[in-house]
Amino acid sequence: QFVVGPSITLPIFEGGRLKGTLHLREAQQQEAAIVYKHTVLQAWREVDDALVVYDAEQRRRDRLKTVVSLNQRALSIAWQRYKAGAVDFLDVLNVQKQLLDAQSNLEQSKADADANLITLCKVLGGGWESTYARQDSLP
Numbered sequence: 001q002f003v004v005g006p007s008i009t010l011p012i013f014e015g016g017r018l019k020g021t022l023h024l025r026e027a028q029q030q031e032a033a034i035v036y037k038h039t040v041l042q043a044w045r046e047v048d049d050a051l052v053v054y055d056a057e058q059r060r061r062d063r064l065k066t067v068v069s070l071n072q073r074a075l076s077i078a079w080q081r082y083k084a085g086a087v088d089f090l091d092v093l094n095v096q097k098q099l100l101d102a103q104s105n106l107e108q109s110k111a112d113a114d115a116n117l118i119t120l121c122k123v124l125g126g127g128w129e130s131t132y133a134r135q136d137s138l139p
Contacts, residue, residue, distance in 0.1 A: 043123070050120040057113045064106040071099035 078095040081087045 046123040047120075050116065050123045054113065054116040054120050057109060057116050061106065061109040061113055064102060064109050067102045068099070068106050071095070071102045075099050 075092070075095045078087065078092045082089060082092045
């Protein structure tokens with residue numbers, strides 16, 4: 001059996017199946033675009049939230065540094081007043097407790113700021129590898 005000439009097949013009698021498939025593909029593309037936009041907006045919201053939290057903690061830490069500095073000065077004055085006999089030692093201890101509380105709050109704020117920075121890096125996509133991950137990937 002010999003065939004001479006090109007062979008062409010056209011789907012002439014498909015009964016609208018091709019149009020239906022085309023509409024289905026267009027709907028799938030629209031759905032994918034909506035999912036993509038939602039994902040991008042969600043990521044943007046996470047970045048924005050992380051930036052706001054990080055910035056707020058930075059400002060809190062700056063205020064706490066000022067509080068610690070003022071409490072250090074107050075303790076120095078309390079010691080001077082105690083040595084001069086103007087106040088009793090309980091007043092010195094109260095000022096010292098306030099200083100220790102402020103220092104504790106400052107250290108907690110520093111830890112929170114570091115944790116917030118890590119969260120910010122994560123929502124931005126990371127960008128770092130641990131030492132162990134690099135060593136494991138070596139042959």
